[in-house]
Amino acid sequence: MSRPLLATCLLASLVLPAAAEAADRPKQLVIISFDGAHDNALWLKSREMAARNGAHFTYFLSCTFLMNEAAKKAYQAPHQKRGKSNVGFAQSENEIRERLGNIWHAHLEGHDIASHACGHFDGRLWSKADWSAEYATFHATLKNAWKSVGLEEPSDWQDLVDHSIKGFRAPYLSATAGADMIAAEKKAGFTYDASLVTKGPAMPVEEDGILRFGLPLIPEGPSEKPIIGMDYNLFVRHSRGEEDSADSKAFEDRAYAAFSQAFNRQYNGDRIPLQLGFHFVEMNGGAYWRALDRLVSDVCHRSDVACVSYSESIPMIEARGKLQQTSGL
Template sequence: MPVACRVALSVSLAVTFVATTHAGAVQIGVSDLAGMPGNKPQYVIISFDGAHDIAQWKRSRALAAKTGARFTYFLSCVFLLSRDMRKEYKPPGHAVGGSNVGFAQTRQEVADRLDEIRGAAAEGHEIASHGCGHFDGGKWTKAQWLDEFASFKRIMRDAYTINGIEGEPADWRGFAESAISGFRAPYLSTSAALYNALDEASFRYDASAISRGPVEPHVESGTERFALPQIPEGPKARRVIAMDYNLFVRHSGGFDRPDEAAAFQARTYDAFTAAFEREYSGARAPLQLGFHFTLMNDGAYWKALEQFAEEVCVKADVVCTSYADYLRRTRKAEGATAAPDAGG
């Protein structure tokens, strides 16, 4: 299994795209690109596995407001349970109330996270599923995966009630039951059983695969399959999965070295920029970048992301958007239409 997300991870949900004005960014829709070279925008799909830390919710949403980007948040449902309510989760093959990434510490923390989820969705971001307890399900059966998906839906739908949080919005349950269209497997650990379960559970897409470089998604076993690319990085241009954790392992063996953070940030920014330029001046396959809500090497990878997004996402022929919105924009044959005035 490839090295991937071994730290506290999470988040994603398909919602109506809402354009937001922002300083320095250009508001465009796909139709506005008709006169541009190649008539094809460069898509950049940025996602977060984690959605645990409230400060990082706010930081990512601020970056989106500044650049016009829209993100996918792959949510782990255990972060919608306070520790007192952890036995509401029954993980396949593990003890009741188990989790590899813990739970919310308090009911107030859950309430704050629900506010962030609702705020992000209203801004046009996507909330998708990262399962619940961040277990490696590579050997799970189809039935076990279906149990995990059912737990995610129930815990998300009933989060206010389970935790005794007042003021549940009238539209929350409908949103929780119908808006989730995508999934990313913990540790990027997949199997035929997972893909069969995804199809039966009516997921639109999976974003757990890995490819040698940026590639278009394809339909297999009933779902669109996206792959995080391996991109050249560092002085020897060795390929690495375009995800912060994999860069963390490459740069410092998975141990924090804050004194070298500036160098790691520069290497990451250079790798992202080079990968972007190859597609932007070439085939324009979507560039996918993955992150977590954990700050590694003194936040070097988030700083590189912010630098990259502030330069790239404001370009008139670049669309930094979510997985769900990418599919809405590009699958016209299936009746999807581009959202009006979608941000770049």
């Protein structure tokens, strides 16, 4: 064998196994979600961010932002006074009309519309009946949302409400201990829950037919102290929950560094899906939304990365055959 041919064969023997190994690796999944999903300007901003980067997001809706004045007065969450909500209500019917348009167009664009219940109450002591009542209010509010503000609904709106809203995240990530919340979710037709917190990125665990996801603890800041991968938790750590726009760029850089480190650890490692959570509030001058934009702009265009919704991630995770047997708590 000639030396050039031998060199070519040796090179191929090194390159081909590496290429095969890379081809066998699953895509790195990045799952971005938003809680509340009320501010119409941020609906537009998030949808533009997703479109620009080929991403799909999950929007956990709080249904009080779709309640007209009559529904607002009638709403009563479990163990609460009538007309009370911890996150407020829609300010006008025009605001609701615009929000409905954003929800519908987000659905058409491939985003995941999911439930964050209604009035954002801590349900850790709620019973199955309590959760079922809140889920029923959520469902009824969405069923009647367009008609309640005098609009003709899209032809497939009822199908979306009845068959496509499959996920739930508990307000405050405050899940009921025991089986009550999960039993109520199953009764309501949900197939996944995203209310857990895990020690690090973890595969979801199945519980009584519900696939349970958790936001991970990720290293952050100079000391790399773990923190839940969510904007509000960063807001509390960085500025004690007080708005500090003057240091917005520093907070953005810290958040982006934490997000990037968490991504790279999985991308270069086991490729466990990375979940990050946000709110429709631009805390600390928008620091955390800018950090998110930087992350998705950096990673979502890669051929071996998929920035997907929770619903889209489930068949991809199941195809790996590695559903976790414990929750990683």
